[in-house]
Amino acid sequence: MVQVKVEKAKIDQKQTSLLVMGVFEGEQDFMQSKELDPTVFASIKETLENKEFRGTFGSSILVYTLGRGPMKKIMLLGLGKKDKFTDESARICAGKAAQKAKELGVKEFSILQFSNLDEGLIEAMTEGVTLALYSFDKYKEAKEPATKIEEVTILINSDSPKFQSIADKASLIIEAVNFARDIGNLPPNDCPPAQLASIALSLAQEHGMKAKVIDRYELENMGMGGIVAVGKGSNSPPKLIILEYNGSSDPQQKPYLLVGKAVTFDTGGISIKPGEKMDEMKFDKCGGCTVLAVMRAVASMKLAVNVVGIVPSVENMPSSTSYRPGDIIRMYNGKTVEVLNTDAEGRMILADALAYGIATYNPKAVFDVATLTGAAVIALGANVAAIVGTNKQLTDRLRKLADKTGERMWELPLYDEFHEQIKSTYADIKNVGGRPGGAITAAAFLSNFVNGVPWVHIDIAGTAWTQDGTYEKSYNPRGATGFGVRTLVKLLMEDEKQQPA
Structure with a gap:
């Protein structure tokens, strides 16, 4: 991954192939450029005064220095309206600068701070650059150009x-985000549950975490009826992946529990999906990818917190051994579930994992991350994740952090009426509650398995990968986005600061 350096230096002193200078829309008196060679300064001034470059958001223009100064070229980058500039603006603009620099074939470039200096700005600029330079070409014979950007100086x-x-x-966190993207982008023939478990075990070994993988027959003996039922239709057996990171010096410190849905491919099972866009169901494992990536970030940063990551992983296939509509499944916590639709499989595997994780680790709080419902996409579009929870303080913390990271989330209500929708005639609950409020009834289903522990459910069905309706962002190349990693890591970093010394 590209190395990001931060230096205090005047622009007339920094030797670089390309200098990126941000310009706010309508800004003509561009003071920073006065440190440049007078001829180059005059050229930039004329460009701005003649409105050849207006500084509109994301626009850019190249100025050639012709050897007058330590930089070979200057890129003026539009930052948009100054009063609307945010950390998310900085993230997108830094990403655009990185993409343009990549097109120019430079190995390094420098970029001036965009606005008033603070921690959020440097973090956002670092994120924008490193996220935008991600690419997934594992299966291409013609790889990316040999010349890659190796270093960026802010x-x-x-x-x-x-x-x-x-x-x-920030770079450590982005390494984890790109790790989540790498796994999320893997095709289903190269990432069945066993391969995902292997990736998790390697991750644990590399970063000094405890790891455990529970296989199908042990899951059956443990009473994990939901995971077993969904996974039994495939020749690739289900796995329950568990990673433990213990960073707190207090042995009594309760862990956070993260649970991530990892359906490595989802056909819908017997309730089979339409063929159109079914290829995108390789991304149905992205919740699990997010959890694994958060565990990687927490361990690499050596945060002084305890975190447990649990990833139930299955392949949902139609076959003679598949579970069926009409089946009644007994779950890990003893509740029975009437199956009305086998394509509502994510909540089945999450329910067992939540119940097991809470019973085993007695966590202080639980987050689950899942590409759970198309209803979340209908409600909030492809750029906002839905959150539903049982603890207002926790959901508010998460949403505020999401606003800062640009991983937008919005809370949906969990009223009693939604629980009524999933009552079953023949079992304790049913696995679908009809079309109305589908994202919320899915959360209502999961709430039966959290046993009163503070809990937030994050439905990333619209945000886990770039799809129809996705707002184009420079730092989100096509495919898996790694959504949620930065926000959850931020929350755990906040928790670390609150721990007693």
């Missing part, structure tokens, strides 16, 4: 060590 007007530390932390 030039600031303050002492750099503090801000270099911010960039280094």
Whole structure:
């Protein structure tokens, strides 16, 4: 991955192939450029005054220095309206700068701080650059060009060590995001549940975490009826993947529990999906990918918190051994579920994993992440994840952090009426509650398995990969996005700061 450096340096002193300078829309008196060679400065000034470049958001223009100064080229990058500029704007603009630099074939470039210097700006600029330069070409004979950007320097007007530390932390988190993207983009023939378990075990070994994988027959003996039922229609047996990270020095410190849905391919089972866009169901494992990536980030940053990640992984296939509409399944916590639709499989496997994780680890709080319902996409579109929870403080914390990271989330209500929709005539509950409020009734189903522990469900069906309706962002190349990793890591970093010394 590209290395991001933060340096205090004047622009007339920094030797670089390309210098990126942000320009706000309508800004003509561009003071930073006065440090440049007078001829280059005059050229930029004329470009701005003649409105050849207006600074509209995401626009860019190249200025050639012709050897006048330490930089070979200057890119003016439009930052849009100054009063509307946010950390998310900085993230997108830094990503656009990185993409343009990649097109120019440079190995390194420098970029001036976009606005008033603070930790959020440096973090956002680092994220934008590193996320935008991600590519997935594992299966292409013609790989990316040999010339890759190896180093990006953010030039600031303050002492750099503090801000270099911010960039280094952000880079570790982005390595984890790109790890989630790599797994999410894997095709189903190369990532059945066993392969996902193997990836998780390697991750645990590399980062010093405890790991355990529970196989099909042990799951059956343990009473994990939901996971077994969904997985039994495939020749690739189900797995329950468990990673433990213990970073707190307090042995009494309860862990956070993260549970991620990983359906490595979802046909819908007997209730088979339409053929159109079924190929995208390789992304039905993205909730599990997010959990694995958060565990990687937490371990690589050595956060002083305890976290358990649980990933139930299955392949949902139609066959003579598949579970059926009409089946009644006994779950890990003893509740019975009437199956009305085998394509509502994610909640079946999450329910067992939640119940097991809570009973085994007694967590302080639980988050589950899942590409769970098309209803969430209908309700909120492809750019906002739905969240439903039982603890207002926890959901508010998560939503506020999501606003900062640009991974937008919005809370849906869990009223009593939604529980009524999933009552079954023949079992304790049924696995679908009809079309009305489908994202919420799915959460209502899961709430039966959290046993009163503070819990937030994150439905990433619209945001886990780029799809119809996805807003184009420079830092989200096509495919899996790694959505949720940065926000959940931020929450755990906040928790670390609150721990007693």
